[in-house]
Amino acid sequence: MKTNNRRRRLADRHYLVYYLMLLPTIVFFVVFNYIPMTGIYYAFTKFSFTGGLFGSQFVGLDNFKYLFKSGILFRITRNTILYNIAFILIGNFAQIVLAVLISRVMGKLFKRITQSMLLLPYFVSFVILRVLVYNLFNYEIGLVNSTFASMGIAPYDFYNKTALWPFIIIFFYLWKSVGYGSVIYLASITGIDPELYESASIDGAGVFKQILYITLPLLKATFITLFLFSLGSILKGQFELFYQLVGSNGNLFTVTDIIDTFVFRSLTTDFDIGRSSAAGVYQSVFGFILIMTVNTIIKRKNPEYALF
Amino acid sequence: MKRRNALRGLIVMALAISPALAALTSCASSGQGAATQPPAASQATSSQTAEESAETSAGPDVSQRVDLEFMMIGDGPKDLDRIVGMVNEKTLEKLNCTIKWNYTTFTDAMQKYNLALSSGQNLDLIYTAPFQNYFQLAKSGAFHSLNEILPTYAPELYAFVPEGHWKGVSVNGNIYTIPCTYKQYLCGGFIYRKDLREKFNLPVPVSMDTIEAYLLGVKENMPEQLLTNEFPMAGVYQFNFSAINVLSMNHTWANDVIYGIAADYNNPNQLTDYWNSDQFVEEMKLMKKWADMGFWSRSALSSVEDMSAMENGKTIARLFGGTVNSVSEYNAAVETTHPDWEFDIFLYSDINKVVYPTHPTQDGIAVPIASKHPDRAVMFAQELIMDEEINLLTNYGIKGEHYDVDADGWYIPLQDPQTSSFPWDGMKSWAWRNPVYMLFPKTDQYKIEMYAKFDEVAGYNYAAGFQEDYTNYQTERAALGTVMTQYLQPLHAGLVEDVDAAVATFREQAKLAGLETIQQQYTEQWLAYIKSLE
Numbered sequence: 001m002k003t004n005n006r007r008r009r010l011a012d013r014h015y016l017v018y019y020l021m022l023l024p025t026i027v028f029f030v031v032f033n034y035i036p037m038t039g040i041y042y043a044f045t046k047f048s049f050t051g052g053l054f055g056s057q058f059v060g061l062d063n064f065k066y067l068f069k070s071g072i073l074f075r076i077t078r079n080t081i082l083y084n085i086a087f088i089l090i091g092n093f094a095q096i097v098l099a100v101l102i103s104r105v106m107g108k109l110f111k112r113i114t115q116s117m118l119l120l121p122y123f124v125s126f127v128i129l130r131v132l133v134y135n136l137f138n139y140e141i142g143l144v145n146s147t148f149a150s151m152g153i154a155p156y157d158f159y160n161k162t163a164l165w166p167f168i169i170i171f172f173y174l175w176k177s178v179g180y181g182s183v184i185y186l187a188s189i190t191g192i193d194p195e196l197y198e199s200a201s202i203d204g205a206g207v208f209k210q211i212l213y214i215t216l217p218l219l220k221a222t223f224i225t226l227f228l229f230s231l232g233s234i235l236k237g238q239f240e241l242f243y244q245l246v247g248s249n250g251n252l253f254t255v256t257d258i259i260d261t262f263v264f265r266s267l268t269t270d271f272d273i274g275r276s277s278a279a280g281v282y283q284s285v286f287g288f289i290l291i292m293t294v295n296t297i298i299k300r301k302n303p304e305y306a307l308f
Numbered sequence: 309m310k311r312r313n314a315l316r317g318l319i320v321m322a323l324a325i326s327p328a329l330a331a332l333t334s335c336a337s338s339g340q341g342a343a344t345q346p347p348a349a350s351q352a353t354s355s356q357t358a359e360e361s362a363e364t365s366a367g368p369d370v371s372q373r374v375d376l377e378f379m380m381i382g383d384g385p386k387d388l389d390r391i392v393g394m395v396n397e398k399t400l401e402k403l404n405c406t407i408k409w410n411y412t413t414f415t416d417a418m419q420k421y422n423l424a425l426s427s428g429q430n431l432d433l434i435y436t437a438p439f440q441n442y443f444q445l446a447k448s449g450a451f452h453s454l455n456e457i458l459p460t461y462a463p464e465l466y467a468f469v470p471e472g473h474w475k476g477v478s479v480n481g482n483i484y485t486i487p488c489t490y491k492q493y494l495c496g497g498f499i500y501r502k503d504l505r506e507k508f509n510l511p512v513p514v515s516m517d518t519i520e521a522y523l524l525g526v527k528e529n530m531p532e533q534l535l536t537n538e539f540p541m542a543g544v545y546q547f548n549f550s551a552i553n554v555l556s557m558n559h560t561w562a563n564d565v566i567y568g569i570a571a572d573y574n575n576p577n578q579l580t581d582y583w584n585s586d587q588f589v590e591e592m593k594l595m596k597k598w599a600d601m602g603f604w605s606r607s608a609l610s611s612v613e614d615m616s617a618m619e620n621g622k623t624i625a626r627l628f629g630g631t632v633n634s635v636s637e638y639n640a641a642v643e644t645t646h647p648d649w650e651f652d653i654f655l656y657s658d659i660n661k662v663v664y665p666t667h668p669t670q671d672g673i674a675v676p677i678a679s680k681h682p683d684r685a686v687m688f689a690q691e692l693i694m695d696e697e698i699n700l701l702t703n704y705g706i707k708g709e710h711y712d713v714d715a716d717g718w719y720i721p722l723q724d725p726q727t728s729s730f731p732w733d734g735m736k737s738w739a740w741r742n743p744v745y746m747l748f749p750k751t752d753q754y755k756i757e758m759y760a761k762f763d764e765v766a767g768y769n770y771a772a773g774f775q776e777d778y779t780n781y782q783t784e785r786a787a788l789g790t791v792m793t794q795y796l797q798p799l800h801a802g803l804v805e806d807v808d809a810a811v812a813t814f815r816e817q818a819k820l821a822g823l824e825t826i827q828q829q830y831t832e833q834w835l836a837y838i839k840s841l842e
Contacts, residue, residue, distance in 0.1 A: 157606055251798045251803060
């Protein structure tokens with residue numbers, strides 16, 4: 001009995017340090033994520049400078065009306081989700097392939113150079129990307145059409161035809177993000193016990209078999225965690241990517257307009273905290289429902305992989 | 309090992325908490341600022357103190373030192389700190405206050421305004437303009453009302469600014485900004501390279517047809533040359549493609565026609581529905597014809613404005629944004645780099661005869677509601693505008709170092725304008741220009757002559773004085789805005805396959821967004837506004 005108590009006390013003290021270590025994180029989330037949540041209330045008010053958050057007039061669901069009024073809520077929601085699914089699936093696939101390839105590269109110098117070169121696009125700002133893309137696809141002076149002209153092919157009207165834009169956007173998303181994203185997978189590959197590979201090669205497994213039966217299955221947990229994290233923000237588009245690449249080109253909106261660009265367009269011109277918050281609430285609630293659903297499904301199938 | 313862990317935990321914790329603390333304290337202080345300064349109360353106290361000081365007739369009480377902050381848009385000059393130091397020396401002695409100018413870039417200036425004004429950040433003075441949503445901000449209570457403060461604390465300034473200007477900037481009878489009294493004309497025109505016209509013997513652009521002939525002529529002679537860099541406009545509820553500015557010569561519009569409702573300048577009570585007219589279709593067809601002729605890029609809808617495109621020869625003309633002011637600026641810019649180039653302008657007002665000056669709200673200085681010293685802020689504004697020394701110093705820099713004045717009274721820059729540590733207008737002093745003290749460089753002679761001409765024919769600026777109240781149709785308005793970007797802008801730019809079909813789609817979508825509701829309420833408000841002017 002006595003030893004039991006002592007052990008518990010010891011355990012409590014032991015945990016106390018952990019709790020203390022956890023404290024900064026808790027404080028961080030409370031200050032930066034939970035306290036600002038009260039701002040959701042803005043979505044239900046007509047903001048005034050003198051009233052502030054709680055002094056402004058309560059207007060119920062009025063601020064949400066414009067989302068439905070414009071009649072394109074379906075289109076932008078669909079675009080946002082489809083693009084994000086493409087980003088998540090193609091992006092993770094490319095990152096995994098890249099990470100596996102890099103991990104297999106033996107030459108140290110070559111490995112370093114490749115990795116740096118793959119990382120560089122991540123640091124290119126979207127504004128610069130815009131200039132780059134505009135000079136590639138400009139009808140009169142763009143690089144692509146100039147090349148076409150020298151080969152005797154008729155110029156293509158990129159900025160007035162929608163067909164290619166989903167590919168252009170996905171391509172530049174991958175160009176920018178794959179190198180950076182592969183770092184996480186590379187880290188988990190490095191964490192795989194080398195003995196596994198050793199014994200596999202003794203058993204006669206070649207490089208491809210090793211990748212297929214050891215590397216990929218062990219990356220599954222990382223993939224699912226990253227997948228769940230990205231699902232939560234599936235309604236939050238890559239605003240800068242779309243805004244910079246397309247600008248306010250109405251001719252391309254059917255395939256390039258996402259919730260964020262739509263909200264930006266309809267609200268930045270007028271200062272309207274209420275409506276902007278309404279759009280944010282719509283995105284967050286949708287993302288919340290989605291992540292809860294998917295997490296429950298995963299928990300039922302394989303509880304180890306679930307987020308919570 | 310354990311101890312080291314604990315230590316690391318502590319460090320991490322300290323690092324994590326410090327920004328949090330900073331955030332908390334800044335929240336607290338901004339909250340306090342807003343709480344202790346309800347507008348009504350502060351007005352009451354300031355008018356009370358005003359009465360008291362008037363009774364004792366010893367002038368305003370300046371025994372407490374005040375440090376003021378002034379928010380501006382644009383970039384400040386290199387010598388800003390020196391100039392401000394010299395200003396502060398004078399104001400400390402006279403008003404027991406100092407001033408600090410905070411410059412913010414043009415990019416996202418509106419967002420920065422909104423943040424600065426809604427966060428309760430300590431600000432005493434701020435630059436106001438219609439393109440910075442002056443009326444909207446004033447209506448939502450972002451500024452102190454100056455009705456009581458001005459006559460008491462800045463009587464000289466109050467008398468100097470004409471009555472019409474005070475009226476022009478008033479919202480519901482309240483003055484929220486101190487208007488600049490320098491009158492400008494921003495009548496639009498077609499700016500083009502005159503030297504190319506002479507070189508290829510092309511007609512002088514004086515109409516729609518001659519503009520077309522000029523641009524076509526240049527294209528034939530220089531097939532590789534880009535002609536213009538027209539772009540989709542981005543501003544407060546602005547969804548036009550810039551090139552349609554040329555169409556203004558066909559109309560005598562008194563308002564902005566933002567919802568397709570056009571008021572006639574010569575009879576502002578008469579309103580027509582431009583978007584549903586046949587003329588609209590005809591004009592959109594002209595735009596398509598011009599787009600097909602290659603007058604602007606087929607990628608123009610994703611282009612951005614590039615003010616220097618004409619200065620470095622990337623383009624040779626612009627249909628939008630030309631004023632007598634900007635043609636002087638273009639000519640000054642190429643004076644040394646391309647002495648053989650010359651720019652000229654054809655004003656659309658030569659055809660439609662609609663000329664009006666900028667509105668009093670064009671440039672102004674307001675006192676944000678967060679200011680704890682509106683009285684001292686106004687006193688400082690008076691010094692800035694009325695004191696010749698301070699005014700010249702903050703407009704042109706130090707005489708003998710940055711500039712000089714020649715025998716005819718022209719402003720002479722003493723440093724290269726491109727690299728000057730205080731160029732003309734270096735502090736973006738648009739809001740505190742005083743026409744009595746103003747100096748102009750000799751390149752402005754054309755502008756000054758034109759302004760004098762405009763003065764004779766100018767009428768009232770109806771458009772800028774109209775304070776639209778869209779609270780009742782805000783939802784429809786936001787929806788219409790997205791329709792305009794998607795369907796109207798491509799029409800304006802002529803980048804549609806079939807104009808008739810595109811017009812039909814636009815009209816249909818606009819109707820769905822609630823255009824009729826907007827137009828009806830807009831019309832009512834406009835008519836009431838015109839009536840109030842009589």
